Amino acid sequence: MATIGAELDQLCVETIKFLSADAVEKANSGHPGAPMGGADLAFVLWSKFLRFDPKDPHWLGRDRFVLSNGHASMLLYSLLHLFGFDLSLEDIRQFRQFGSRTPGHPERGHAPGVEATTGPLGQGFGNGVGMALAHEMTIARYPELEEALASRVFGIVSDGDLMEGVASEAASLAGHLRLGHLIYLYDDNHISIEGSTALAFTEDVAKRFDAYGWHTKRIDGHDHHQIEDAIQEAVQETKRPSLILARTLIGKGAPTKAGTAKVHGEPLGPEELKRTKEAAGWPLTPEFYIPPDALERFRALSEDKRAAREEWNRRYDALRARSPEAARRFESAARLELPEDLEARLLAAVDTKTSLATRAWSGKVIQAAARAVPWLIGGSADLGPSTITDIDQGGSVGREALEIEAPVDYSGRTLHFGVREHGMGAIVNGIALHGGYIPYGATFMVFSDYMRPSIRLAALTRLRSIFLFTHDSVFLGEDGPTHQPIEQLPSLRLMPNLDVWRPADGPETAAAWASAIRRTDGPTAMALTRQKLAPVGGSMDLAARGGYVLREGAGGGTPVTLVASGSETPLAVSTADLLAKKGIAARVVSMPCVDVFQRQPEDYRREVLPTGLAYVVVEAAQTDLWAALVGADSLRIGLDHFGASAPAEVIAKEFGFTPDAVADRIQRWLPSR
Numbered sequence: 298m299a300t301i302g303a304e305l306d307q308l309c310v311e312t313i314k315f316l317s318a319d320a321v322e323k324a325n326s327g328h329p330g331a332p333m334g335g336a337d338l339a340f341v342l343w344s345k346f347l348r349f350d351p352k353d354p355h356w357l358g359r360d361r362f363v364l365s366n367g368h369a370s371m372l373l374y375s376l377l378h379l380f381g382f383d384l385s386l387e388d389i390r391q392f393r394q395f396g397s398r399t400p401g402h403p404e405r406g407h408a409p410g411v412e413a414t415t416g417p418l419g420q421g422f423g424n425g426v427g428m429a430l431a432h433e434m435t436i437a438r439y440p441e442l443e444e445a446l447a448s449r450v451f452g453i454v455s456d457g458d459l460m461e462g463v464a465s466e467a468a469s470l471a472g473h474l475r476l477g478h479l480i481y482l483y484d485d486n487h488i489s490i491e492g493s494t495a496l497a498f499t500e501d502v503a504k505r506f507d508a509y510g511w512h513t514k515r516i517d518g519h520d521h522h523q524i525e526d527a528i529q530e531a532v533q534e535t536k537r538p539s540l541i542l543a544r545t546l547i548g549k550g551a552p553t554k555a556g557t558a559k560v561h562g563e564p565l566g567p568e569e570l571k572r573t574k575e576a577a578g579w580p581l582t583p584e585f586y587i588p589p590d591a592l593e594r595f596r597a598l599s600e601d602k603r604a605a606r607e608e609w610n611r612r613y614d615a616l617r618a619r620s621p622e623a624a625r626r627f628e629s630a631a632r633l634e635l636p637e638d639l640e641a642r643l644l645a646a647v648d649t650k651t652s653l654a655t656r657a658w659s660g661k662v663i664q665a666a667a668r669a670v671p672w673l674i675g676g677s678a679d680l681g682p683s684t685i686t687d688i689d690q691g692g693s694v695g696r697e698a699l700e701i702e703a704p705v706d707y708s709g710r711t712l713h714f715g716v717r718e719h720g721m722g723a724i725v726n727g728i729a730l731h732g733g734y735i736p737y738g739a740t741f742m743v744f745s746d747y748m749r750p751s752i753r754l755a756a757l758t759r760l761r762s763i764f765l766f767t768h769d770s771v772f773l774g775e776d777g778p779t780h781q782p783i784e785q786l787p788s789l790r791l792m793p794n795l796d797v798w799r800p801a802d803g804p805e806t807a808a809a810w811a812s813a814i815r816r817t818d819g820p821t822a823m824a825l826t827r828q829k830l831a832p833v834g835g836s837m838d839l840a841a842r843g844g845y846v847l848r849e850g851a852g853g854g855t856p857v858t859l860v861a862s863g864s865e866t867p868l869a870v871s872t873a874d875l876l877a878k879k880g881i882a883a884r885v886v887s888m889p890c891v892d893v894f895q896r897q898p899e900d901y902r903r904e905v906l907p908t909g910l911a912y913v914v915v916e917a918a919q920t921d922l923w924a925a926l927v928g929a930d931s932l933r934i935g936l937d938h939f940g941a942s943a944p945a946e947v948i949a950k951e952f953g954f955t956p957d958a959v960a961d962r963i964q965r966w967l968p969s970r
């Protein structure tokens with residue numbers, strides 16, 4: 298007789314658990330405990346609530362699902378396979394193997410249905426907040442389509458996620474912004490790697506989230522009725538985000554290891570796995586067994602999901618017929634369409650004559666970009682007036698008053714992240730993951746360290762996130778060494794797939810923004826000055842190649858080449874003038890983006906940096922990396938010590954960043970080459 302009802306649901310849950318445990322066992326590494334303990338939560342959520350189309354994982358009307366505890370990856374892979382996504386049993390067998398679609402932690406772009414790359418705990422939590430914010434902004438922008446676009450962001454989060462500071466920052470902002478379509482299931486199993494959470498995590502999480510302004514609910518995370526009721530209640534709560542604290546048993550079903558840290562991060566082992574299967578009445582062979590009744594149930598469930606999607610199509614088509622203009626805007630946003638004349642429009646916002654800080658040039662370019670690209674949105678971690686990142690037209694996303702009950706206006710374009718750099722990084726990434734927006738977040742460059750894990754994930758995941766860092770050197774002055782970046786610029790340049798721009802003037806800043814907005818395969822970071830810079834006559838077209846000859850050498854002999862970025866480009870130009878007066882020919886190469894320059898054809902790079910010349914790099918940062926570009930025999934005038942609290946002119950003098958001091962060092966160095 299066919300299995301039905303609760304018994305059939307239990308069979309489906311066991312199928313998820315054993316697929317996961319078998320994959321970990323075969324890989325001889327991984328995390329069986331969280332998938333086994335969280336399978337009930339996941340099955341109820343996916344079968345009864347989550348809207349998705351396994352045949353079209355990018356369907357715009359879908360709910361988002363984030364597995365923030367990415368180490369439980371097999372839980373997600375099992376679900377994706379069983380619900381009919383394009384992820385085969387063979388893919389599952391290849392769990393954690395080189396080149397497989399099932400890496401150790403979920404990576405977006407490898408398997409369909411993986412909405413976010415997770416693993417660094419807390420990041421997925423923050424991404425979900427970004428997605429939920431993007432969702433509210435979307436409803437506010439296209440209210441005519443609300444009936445079709447009303448979706449939810451669900452996630453599973455773990456003890457580790459909730460211990461991480463980034464989750465606290467994001468949760469605080471989510472509560473403040475009343476992100477009512479965000480629902481997290483907390484896999485509250487009291488176990489992390491070192492043992493019981495009693496070792497280091499005893500706060501009252503429910504009270505904490507209540508205080509953030511969340512709706513909270515405690516349940517037994519293995520009781521399907523309680524799970525269903527709690528999710529239903531959370532779905533109906535549309536004015537507050539929800540945290541369902543689901544008490545679970547890690548490794549549930551494993552006779553000796555359940556409820557212990559042993560089951561967190563290593564295979565059950567052949568004997569324990571065998572006994573787990575025996576206890577569940579599960580066949581010992583074959584491995585990766587899927588009972589026919591369970592398979593049929595999963596197929597039926599995914600058919601229901603497909604049918605719901607068809608129904609959505611009809612609804613959306615009707616709404617589109619009624620509101621063609623809103624639909625056109627929404628679809629353009631989803632494609633992140635850009636105007637062909639973007640570059641010209643950004644260039645029109647700057648000039649080549651005025652002395653301005655590059656943060657101020659950026660502020661002007663942002664206004665032009667915001668007019669040209671309606672989906673450009675962003676803000677700062679409470680430094681808007683300093684980073685000059687507010688969008689003038691369009692208003693802010695935020696509460697209309699301080700009161701807890703005050704409604705939030707999501708229609709604006711300027712975001713206020715509060716003093717939460719790390720949360721900002723994860724939320725910006727979440728907005729990019731959601732789609733429909735090109736998001737940016739800004740702070741002082743020295744605090745890029747506070748958001749580095751999110752920047753790294755943006756780079757790994759190839760997100761179009763834009764990170765703006767102003768006050769980019771010791772020349773920010775009096776705030777002193779705590780605020781003066783030294784190693785941040787090169788350390789950001791070390792990150793694979795992150796384009797790091799440090800423009801020198803208006804046209805170069807326009808080039809940096811055009812590149813950041815157009816880039817489809819990764820994030821961009823921008824280093825911008827606090828202080829005014831004399832214009833260098835930079836070229837937007839040439840800067841778009843990352844580096845270019847700003848000046849050929851004047852004067853006799855083989856020229857020395859000065860390579861500089863940002864605030865040191867005007868210094869290099871003045872130094873070259875001085876050297877020319879002394880009869881030393883000096884070329885100046887402006888290098889606003891080493892990463893883009895490295896992607897240029899070899900002959901172009903050779904033209905800009907010919908072999909055999911004497912190279913001098915001037916950059917107010919740690920300069921070791923430049924040796925790879927211009928040779929270890931180059932003269933690198935940089936900083937390998939912390940800065941000092943003093944006016945910028947004094948710092949320039951004391952640290953040798955004046956035309957006289959630089960020219961002098963070059964003159965002393967040249968004969969020794």
Ligand SMILES: Cc1ncc(C[n+]2csc(CCOP(=O)(O)OP(=O)(O)O)c2C)c(N)n1
Binds near residue numbers: 418561
């Ligand atoms: C930022 C970060 N720090 C550390 C780790 C290593 N790590 C992986 S899981 C984990 C904690 C496990 O506890 P929990 O989140 O409760 O997972 P469970 O034991 O329930 O599987 C840690 C410290 C990580 N993945 N990310």
